[in-house]
Amino acid sequence: MKIEQEKNISFDALVVGGGIAGGEAALNLANTGFKVLLIEKDLSLGGKMIMLSKVFPTLDCAACITTPKVSEIARHSNITIYTSSEVSSISKIAKDNFEAIVIKKPRYVVIEDCTACQLCEEACPISVSDQYQYNMVGRKAAFIPFSIANPKAAAIDIDNCILCGACEKVCPTNCIDFTQETEEYRVSIKTVILATGFKLFDPVLIPRYGYGVYKNVITSMQMERELAPTRPFNTVLRPGDGKVPDKIAYVLCTGSRDATIGNPICSQICCMYSIKQSQLLMGALPMADVTIYYINIRSFGKGFEEFYQQAKGMGVNFVKGKIGKITETEKGNLILRYEDINEGIVKEEEHDMVILSVGALPNQDASKLFKGEELQLDQHKFIYQSDLLGSPSKTSIEGVFVAGTASGPMDIPDSILSAGSASSEAISYLIQNK
Amino acid sequence: MKKKIGVYICHCGGNISDYVDVEKVKQAIENEGGVFLAKTTMFACSDSNQKDMVEDIKNNELDGVIVASCSPKLHLTTFRNVSERGDLNKYSYVHANIREQASWAHSDDKAGATEKAIHIVKAAIAKARLSESLEPNKIVAKKAVAIIGGGVAGMKAAIALSNMDCPVYIIERKYFVGGRVAQWNELFTTNETGKDLVTRLYNDLVKRSNVTIFTGAEVVKNTGSIGDFKLTIKITPRYIKENCNQGRLQEAIDACPVELPDDFNFSITNRKAIYHNFPSEYPQLPVIDIKNCTRCGKCEQICESIDFSQKEENIEIQIGSVLMATGFDPYTPIEGEFGYKEIENVVTLPQFKRMIDMSDKTLTFKGKEIKNIAYIYCVGSRQEERENKYCSRYCCTSAIHEAIIAKKKFTNINNFHFNRGIRAYGKQEILYNESSKMGDIYLQLTEDSPAVVSKNGTKTIVKTNDILTNGREIEVEADLVVLATGMVPRADNSVGSLFKLPKGRDKFFNEIHMKLRPVETFIDGVTISGSCQGPKNIMESINSALSAATKSFSYISKGELETEPIVAVVDSGLCTWCNLCSEACPFDAISMKEEGGKSIAFINNSVCKGCGMCLPVCPTDAIDLIAYSNKEIESMIDALAND
DSSP states (O other): OOOOEEEEEEOSEEEEOOSHHHHHHHHHHHHTTOOEEEEOSSSSSSTTGGGOSEETTTTEEHHHHHHHHHHHHHHOTTEEEESSEEEEEEEEEETTEEEEEEEEOOOSBOTTTOOOOOHHHHHOOOEEEOGGGTTSSEEESEEOSOTTOSSOOOEEOTTTOOOOOHHHHHOTTOOBOTTOOOEEEEEEESEEEEOOOEEEOOGGGOGGGOBTTBTTEEEHHHHHHHHSTTOSSSSOOOTTTOOOOSEEEEEEEETSSBGGGTBOSOOSSHHHHHHHHHHHHHHHOTTOEEEEEESOOOOOSTTHHHHHHHHHHHTOEEEEOOEEEEEEOTTSOEEEEEEETTTTEEEEEEESEEEEEEOEEEOGGGGGTEESSOOOBOTTSSBOOTBTTTBTTBOSSTTEEEOGGGGSOOOHHHHHHHHHHHHHHHHHHHHHTO | OOOOEEEEEEOGGGTTTTTSOHHHHHHHHTTSTTEEEEEEESOTTSHHHHHHHHHHHHHHTOSEEEEEESOHHHHHHHHHHHHHHTTSOGGGEEEEEOIIIIITTTTTOHHHHHHHHHHHHHHHHHHHHHOOOOOOEEEEOOSOEEEEOOSHHHHHHHHHHHHTTOOEEEEOSSSSBOGGGGGOSBOTTTOOBHHHHHHHHHHHHHTOTTEEEESSEEEEEEEEETTEEEEEEEEOOOSBOTTOOHHHHHHHHHHOOOEEEOGGGTTSSEEESEEOOOTTSBSOOOEEOTTTOOOOOHHHHHOTTBOTTOOOEEEEEEESEEEEOOOEEEOOOOTTGGGTTTSTTEEEHHHHHHHHHHOOSSOEETTEEOOEEEEEEEETSSOSSSSOOSOOSSHHHHHHHHHHHHHHHSSSOEEEEEESSOOOOGGGHHHHHHHHHTTOEEEEOOTTSOOEEEEETTEEEEEEEEGGGTTEEEEEEESEEEEEEOEEEOSOOHHHHHTTOOBOTTSSBOOSBTTTBTTBOSSTTEEEOGGGSSOOOHHHHHHHHHHHHHHHHHHHTTSEEEEOSOOEEEOTTTOOOOSHHHHHOTTOOEEEEEETTEEEEEEOTTTOOOOOTHHHHOTTOOEEETTSOHHHHHHHHHHHHOO
8 A cells, every 4th residue: 555644753652562561551651751652453452351251360351441441541641542553663763762663554434533323334235254253253344343442433344345335325424534545654762662462372273173163162262252241142152053052161271382383381371261261151051061171270370279269169170181182073062082181091071062272372573573673582482581580571672671461471460560560661761761 | 419410320241231120220210319311331431431421421511420330449430530521520420339239249130139229329329419529638749669678579669769760768677688589599480590680689779879778677667648658667786887897707706606597598507696698688798686696795805896886776767658578488387297397308499499509519418418309399388278278379380490400400310299280380381391301200199189208217208199190109219308388478467567458368468459450559658569469480579569669659759649538527526535436447547636625536638548437436426427428328328228
């Protein structure tokens, strides 16, 4: 796309990533009086957390924590937010001065004018699968990303749009604008916080689990959506036939602690979110049996072990054994083959729905951003923490700090503390270089 | 009396509306006196609804606002701010909790939950009708922070605050800063030593003019509150002159007849009553442990630097915020727990770390070379019968890491790990893999068949049924048994009581909200960091220390701060100063003052939390609570009791 405009702007800090870590870091900086530019590549702030159901070990609903935080970020006078935007490069041009090129992609909707009335959604003739519901249901090409998105405004998915103009005709505020173009900004900043988050493991890479082939094998993120307040089906059901499941299995360490798929480390969150989901499932489907197949249960944080014991007390069945293979029966049920470690024998067990507890992988996007100086990655391709014990948020480049899961897998409380750490270092850096 | 109240009833995306019929609640209350508009909303806290509320308040000139949703702990501030953005005094906002108090509590009874929600909202309306505009109390904030505890968390927080141009006082109970990390050798996962890390932080600290370090110092008294704490610090002298003659000092130490277990080495060695710091502790100044000194005078005769005339002193500092970084104690096994103190070659993990650090070419214990080492995990953590239910988080990786160090440093070491499922989370998994590759043996046991340590003649035997080999009984003859002891709160955490800091069920200091306010406490102005909040490794402690530093700074950086105007007020005509209110106050906010020739109660507004404990005990009904006056509460009770 042609670049029509180039604009020069300047801020104290650039925060890359508008998830919970980036948001927290931006707020800390803004509350201390610094001007922040927050860049989010998605259509909404809130990252992965805003998509979750409830969060362990307190079982607060994720939306209840995320939405007001996001709202505070969105209206903070010291924070400027660009959604659907990406940083294309960052160069250090002086000791404490960086220049970033930011690409703002067109949304084809004027956010300020959109009232999120959804008439465009109704009018749009194109249906595609909804990435925000992890492809379990469809959405239109003209769509509101999800009900608690921020900004809550429509967007046009131009890759799937047929330019029929139906949305434009029904829009009561004329906010749809197909003439929007990509904008490029040249941003001068003094410090950078990288909060680019993590990626989920794609279980297609383990064909013996049948993900993508067996319809009733889903990922933990899909189950997260089924349990969330903004859930697609308004109840928990298996995608194959819409039946309410009554014998559910969790396969822990899918894509973690597994050198064969290139990820030997533990993802740190899967045990706990699976235990949490199992508790929520016991509440939603009181008659259902839930079994968690595990290598080790790692409930290590504050209140986590107690939460694990609580799940056991509720009747969640914990089986020590790694799943070797999953096969499908004619009815769409699934047979899990595993070694029951406690009994020392290979067993098979039939379940009617399987949830793969997928691990956290590095998002390597940030590594390519820097020109001139190299942003080092660690051996697992997470952002390298150059002073892990003394200053955990420092990276290989002075003045660039890392927050949250960009440096390694971690849960929400740890991400928030890591963001607190990164913003503290950035504030110190800004004050010291005044 | 308010006449234009807006009521918003939240679905909470199903959290409420799955059990409470929110439409029915709306219908039941929309004709209540004073209600101007009533609406339901999917997420009241979402940005779009907040914007709608601001518009509603402005366009309709609402004079009161109610949101019926979750606990006020979560969103009272959110909606007060919404009112403020609508140019309505934020204390005209009243919060009704129909989630924790109705939908979640009565998920088995939808009709009942709806009925209860209606009453809760009606009570809120009754209160809103009587609500009055209030202004927050403004107080001047002292721009200085006291950090209690001079371990790595405290030191790092001090550096951060100093960088933010905020004066800092570090108050360390021991005579040396460095804390637990000073006692550790190589640290996971970088292999930097505890000494390196502490030295780095200390060298950074001492060059800063706005950092004051007190050692041998304890906070003994706290008066005041957020913005203006007045701390009394008791400083015990070292009884040694600052520029002492180091050469003669060693002779003096040698001459001291008192020997006692050395805390630094977890009692595996002894020290004298006069002693020098270890190289990883600072400042590098010797000290006389006056509690254990017999005053025999031998050291004094040898070394002229010794000065028993030094006096304990109390000093007072004024600061705006307190940052707690008091750390943890390693769990001490009870006698006989896995043979501890009954079988001679059973030690704890911290003792083992010290042994490795102090041993050179060979690892020996009580004269015998060590080859087979058995590690028993979860000692003092994940207890079934006793009270430490929690996992201590650092011990799995720490024990594995120490086992690797032992194997690399000494020859012929065999490691046997009796564990309950290894929790080397995240990247620490690599260490677990490394130790497995080095040939360490992992035996896994269940909660109901723990490892048993016993003595067979001269041999120490560790036995378990290993589930990884199908429950087979396996015995290891161990030269040394290492108990991977967990973290417990400091045995003496009395400094927490000075600030009335709440503790969690694990007895560590408790945060307000793990995700929203992880370093703040219910005591305004006091933040918590590091392992005094719960088990953490070093990286995690530093992250929390920096978060706490930023939070403490944010309280005081503007030089002025606002506190809640919802406080108790005394009717001086009715008060007879019987002292019952001040005894009932959990925050020491009430004192006696003289006014008009008589003694009456005086409420310190910046300390009072508006909890209301003083009201019912007052025999003359002289105390009222702003925003929760008898009139308001009675009207709420009427609304709740009416059918």
